[in-house]
Amino acid sequence: MSDHSANLPPAAAAYLEGRRLDEVECIISDLPGIARGKAVPASKFERQAYFHLPDSIFYQTITGEWGEAAGEEGFIERDMILKPDMSTATAAPWTADWTLQVIHDAYDRKERPIPFAPRNVLKRVCKLYEDQGWQPVVAPEMEFFIVARNLDPAQDIKPMMGRSGRPAAARQAYSMTAVDEFGPVIDDIYDFAEAQGFEIDGITQEGGAGQLEINLRHGDPVKLADEVFYFKRLIREAALRHDCFATFMAKPIADEPGSAMHIHHSVMDIETGRNIFSGPAGGETDAFFNFIGGLQTHLPAAVAVMAPYVNSYRRYVRDHAAPINLEWGRDNRTTGIRIPLSGPGARRVENRLAGMDCNPYLGIAASLACGYLGMMQELRPSRQFRGDAYEGEGDIPRVLGSALDLWEGATELHEVLGPEFARVYTIVKRAEYEEFLAVISPWEREHLLLNV
Known part of the structure; x- marks a missing residue:
């Protein structure tokens, strides 16, 4: 079991002070820079060390169509492992309940960074x-x-x-x-x-x-x-x-x-x-x-x-x-x-x-x-x-x-x-x-x- 709440940046901790966290948006940037991911209850986020999204989110054009970029194995929409970077945890202050956003990094099943995830490109x-x-x-x-x-x-x-x-x-x-x-x-x-x-x-x-x-x-x-x-x-x-x-x-x-x-x-x-x-x-x-x-x-x-x-x-x-x-x-x-x-x-x-x-x-x-x-x-x-x-x-x-x-x-x-x-x-x-x-x-x- 992870203990994410212990690693919150000061602004996120201040935002939640005296309040109960309702939801966490687990997000990652696609090629255009749109936030992709999942919203999960805070109790579930505390229990999860990672979540999955298909690698096909990086093959999409801005219109929602697909580029034929899946490689030799074909378009099988292989799951990526997305791990939270808790240093990025921040409020979503426009939401109706108490919500945090957390940017995740994408890895394959061998723990290697997904090379076409934009944040990984910059880190490289x-x-x-x-x-x-x-x-x-x-x-x-x-x-x-x-x-x-x-x-x-x-x-x-x-x-x-x-x-x-x-x-x-x-x-x-x-x-x-x-x-x-x-x-x-x-x-x-x-x-x-x-x-x-x-x-x-x-x-x-x-x-x-x-x-x-x-x-x-x-x-x-x-x-x-x-x-x-x-x-x-x-x-x-x-x-x-x-x-x-x-x-x-x-x-x-x-x-x-x-x-x-x-x-x-x-x-x-x-x-x-x-x-x-x-x-x-x-x-x-x-x-x-x-x-x-x-x-x-x-x-x-x-x-x-x-x-x-x-x-x-x-x-x-x-x-x-x-x-x-x-x-x-x-x-x-x-x-x-x-x-x-x-x-x-x-x-x-x-x-x-x-x-x-x-x-x-x-x-x-x-x-x-x-x-x-x-x-x-x-x-x-x-x-x-x-x-x-x-x-x-x-x-x-x-x-x-x-x-x-x-x-x-x-x-x-x-x-x-x-x-x-x-x-x-x-x-x-x-x-x-x-x-x-x-x-x-x-x-x-x-x-x-x-x-x-």
Whole structure:
């Protein structure tokens, strides 16, 4: 018999203080980042050391169809063993009873990590850093839209109605008045986050109508990916309480900017605790430039993971707050790779390519993998870019099909992320792309029906 309740993190213990736990949601992220799992009575959870789910949850496309990724034995839906990571136990404060969520890790019957489980992919990359004596540190930024309820996919997505009774205004970046429009939703986001033990570094209004950004404190990649995974659900629940939707689509509204998950990276020396991007005198090191070189060299192939849907590529629009190339620059938001202002101890590299629609475990893993390859291969970046990078040519894929072509040939990246993950991801994404290509769009009916 397990004794899970003795291992609760402080926030979960505080949430339950003086209360009786009713239910535990045993969850794991699938490839899109959707929480899959089972809800069990608390008494049963206390007695179970693990539970089972079929491995086929990782073969599903976003529409619920299946990719033929089961391997040689065929589609037999073999059970995985899912074990709780009690350090992830956190409240589900929107539920009617007292409920905890716990993220689980997936293993096969020989106790080996399932290689295509997203959290395991990220752990694999972190282990490669650890083997070199490095500790990767990340800080994700989450952009998203709060929009009016949309019950008909044929209708355009519209901004939500604000507190003033007017639709949320666009192009009001950093406006406190605009933030106030969403006051009740933001209050619930803060309350839920506090109950779950998450520290928000700040909430700002972004450039789009109803677009907000939440910054998280830097830390361990797996812990931060867990938080983004949890936050997506938390934010959706907060919006639903106020008769609106939260969406993490990369480009939900045609004339508005898209939503990114910018990822800041630094790397610490495990032995000394120093940032390896800065030398003893505070200067920039070879490792710093190699990391940038790795992003420039390997990101084109990794885009298929960071921009995983056909909609993702609508975000990469010139002059629309998203990068179109892989230039790097200091404090320059037009480049795909930005070096923010900081002191030597906080020197970091920001990847601005990842969309908010990516799976946080996979997006962070792919970004760290590119930097890791850069440091291991001692890759040098191009010259620092000065000026407006939107004036240059785009050098990232413009559609998912092209991105998948690059991804399929990226054997070095596959070795870092895991060849079996790469195989399954490729098959599922190809199946999803085929599903999309089978749909006739309103644009085609409008312009081709009578004109060609």
